Amino acid sequence: MADSAISRTIGEQLRQAESILITTHVRPDGDAIGSLVGLGLSLQAAGKKVQMVSEDGVPRSLRFLVKDVNIHRSQQSMPQLSVILDCSDLERSGAVLTGRQPDINIDHHVTNLEFAKYNLVEVIAAATCQILANHLSEWGLPITKEVANALLVGVVTDTIGFRTSSVTPSTLQTAAMLMEHGGNLAEIYQVSLDGRTFEAARFWGAGLNRLQQEDGLVWTILSMEDRKSVKYPGNDDADLVNILSTIEGTRIAVIFVEQANGDLKISWRAQPECDVSKIALDFGGGGHAAASGAIISVNNNQEEVIDQVLEATKALLCRKIVHEHSEDKREKRPERG
Numbered sequence: 174m175a176d177s178a179i180s181r182t183i184g185e186q187l188r189q190a191e192s193i194l195i196t197t198h199v200r201p202d203g204d205a206i207g208s209l210v211g212l213g214l215s216l217q218a219a220g221k222k223v224q225m226v227s228e229d230g231v232p233r234s235l236r237f238l239v240k241d242v243n244i245h246r247s248q249q250s251m252p253q254l255s256v257i258l259d260c261s262d263l264e265r266s267g268a269v270l271t272g273r274q275p276d277i278n279i280d281h282h283v284t285n286l287e288f289a290k291y292n293l294v295e296v297i298a299a300a301t302c303q304i305l306a307n308h309l310s311e312w313g314l315p316i317t318k319e320v321a322n323a324l325l326v327g328v329v330t331d332t333i334g335f336r337t338s339s340v341t342p343s344t345l346q347t348a349a350m351l352m353e354h355g356g357n358l359a360e361i362y363q364v365s366l367d368g369r370t371f372e373a374a375r376f377w378g379a380g381l382n383r384l385q386q387e388d389g390l391v392w393t394i395l396s397m398e399d400r401k402s403v404k405y406p407g408n409d410d411a412d413l414v415n416i417l418s419t420i421e422g423t424r425i426a427v428i429f430v431e432q433a434n435g436d437l438k439i440s441w442r443a444q445p446e447c448d449v450s451k452i453a454l455d456f457g458g459g460g461h462a463a464a465s466g467a468i469i470s471v472n473n474n475q476e477e478v479i480d481q482v483l484e485a486t487k488a489l490l491c492r493k494i495v496h497e498h499s500e501d502k503r504e505k506r507p508e509r510g
Contacts, residue, residue, distance in 0.1 A: 176293065187221075201235075203330025206238060206326070255270060258280070299332050328351070372404050393428055449464075
């Protein structure tokens with residue numbers, strides 16, 4: 174089914190349903206929470222009964238979005254329609270939809286498995302929030318000031334302030350439209366991108382102290398002991414991986430974050446010429462060419478897992494370098510007269 178037909182069908186489904194459950198992936202980021210709140214508030218404004226569910230709650234940096242919004246950690250009642258947002262596979266939604274196929278899946282990840290009854294997956298979009306912003310009016314749903322602010326959060330955070338290769342003129346046009354509807358770009362930048370806690374800064378210090386570099390690859394590790402010693406409350410890297418990706422000469426940055434249950438959360442960031450989504454997929458994760466992640470159960474073999482991930486990442490870099498050298502040789506080869 175073409176995207177336009179899927180979009181029309183999704184609009185019909187949303188209009189017909191009276192009670193709707195919306196959820197997103199575990200360990201939610203700005204695009205996950207922004208799309209959850211944006212669509213949820215728009216449906217509520219249209220008179221729908223909506224459950225907004227995030228199993229892992231809302232990150233501290235995004236709580237300004239949900240001051241007057243009720244976000245549940247589990248399903249409260251059986252809805253007529255279920256929608257999952259910004260989630261490439263059903264497993265990443267946690268236990269919210271256990272044993273049930275969602276009705277609607279809206280996402281922009283190239284690794285999306287199209288696991289719902291109706292799948293609107295637009296990989297050219299810079300964020301799931303961009304997809305929603307471009308379809309809400311078509312679906313007869315309002316873009317209030319609060320909706321616009323939530324959707325703009327997703328666009329800004331998933332592009333790291335419009336700095337990723339996924340940004341197109343359409344992305345900027347969408348952002349401008351959301352600002353026209355009341356989205357506060359300056360506040361979003363300050364709170365979700367620029368602002369951080371003292372504990373987060375100290376957490377960065379632990380990771381930077383272990384920083385390593387090799388042939389365009391930069392990586393580091395954050396342990397549970399690091400987290401406890403600086404009293405950092407999250408289970409993420411406090412966005413350190415985005416800082417690592419800006420180091421001069423870095424083509425791929427990788428960060429390993431030890432979880433409370435012993436698992437490793439791995440994040441990759443890459444320059445436009447490298448596609449790390451395939452590596453993430455090989456390790457049970459997913460994402461985009463330039464930004465991907467995975468959670469790996471290490472079973473007391475943390476060093477071995479780290480070595481495997483680094484070797485796979487180095488192999489990707491090596492293949493890319495060999496390809497570039499081959500291209501250079503072809504360009505320099507003299508023409509035969």
